[in-house]
Amino acid sequence: MADFDQELDATGLNCPLPILRAKKALATIESSQVLRIIATDPGSVKDFDAFAKQTGNTLMESTEGDGKYYFLIKKK
Amino acid sequence: MSDEKKLAIIATKGSLDWAYPPFILASTAAALGYETQIFFTFYGLQLLRKNLNLQVTSLGNPAMPMPMPVPVFMQAMPFMQGMMTTMMKAKMKKKGVASIEELRDLSIEAEVKMVACQMTVDLFEFSTKEFIDEIEYGGAATFFEFAGESDICLYI
Numbered sequence: 001m002a003d004f005d006q007e008l009d010a011t012g013l014n015c016p017l018p019i020l021r022a023k024k025a026l027a028t029i030e031s032s033q034v035l036r037i038i039a040t041d042p043g044s045v046k047d048f049d050a051f052a053k054q055t056g057n058t059l060m061e062s063t064e065g066d067g068k069y070y071f072l073i074k075k076k
Numbered sequence: 077m078s079d080e081k082k083l084a085i086i087a088t089k090g091s092l093d094w095a096y097p098p099f100i101l102a103s104t105a106a107a108l109g110y111e112t113q114i115f116f117t118f119y120g121l122q123l124l125r126k127n128l129n130l131q132v133t134s135l136g137n138p139a140m141p142m143p144m145p146v147p148v149f150m151q152a153m154p155f156m157q158g159m160m161t162t163m164m165k166a167k168m169k170k171k172g173v174a175s176i177e178e179l180r181d182l183s184i185e186a187e188v189k190m191v192a193c194q195m196t197v198d199l200f201e202f203s204t205k206e207f208i209d210e211i212e213y214g215g216a217a218t219f220f221e222f223a224g225e226s227d228i229c230l231y232i
Contacts, residue, residue, distance in 0.1 A: 014172040016104040020182050023107035041172070054108045
């Protein structure tokens, strides 16, 4: 797994909270730093893809395991 | 003119279930970089109260999922609305769905502009002291000033 600079635990949260928390977390890191997000909302897979496309941040990785979803987003 | 996308929403409903779409969409749009405005009119004004007391009912709403079948005349009993509201809130909490208070706070924090319909305030003789401070008051023309420039306009 790639390195990351900050981690956001969004497990147990439902739409749209993982996205809103991620947006806030991204505001606290520098450009080209990486945020790792852990979520349990199955909808977050498509949502983080759409979030990244619309905000210009890069979704580097989107993986699944043990009912959890892991995302790596690089801030633009 | 800014090249930011714009979302305009009219919120007309004041029940717990219908409080969700405007705040979910507004807060998410703001997170995606949209400049967002919500115009609250008629029962939608209930969503701007400092102390929210939003309720949900299955009356007139046959699509609402119920844990067990309840005849309509029973649904009209005085205690039923309170019970359904309590059950709905408990279910939402269990499923990690945000409260309306939380989504409203997040929307305000994300600079979603909220406009209350002055005519409705006068019509129902609401006191503006009952509403949160972060709002403006205006009419239909105020709404169109923003909506006319919007990319998406929703009536909820």
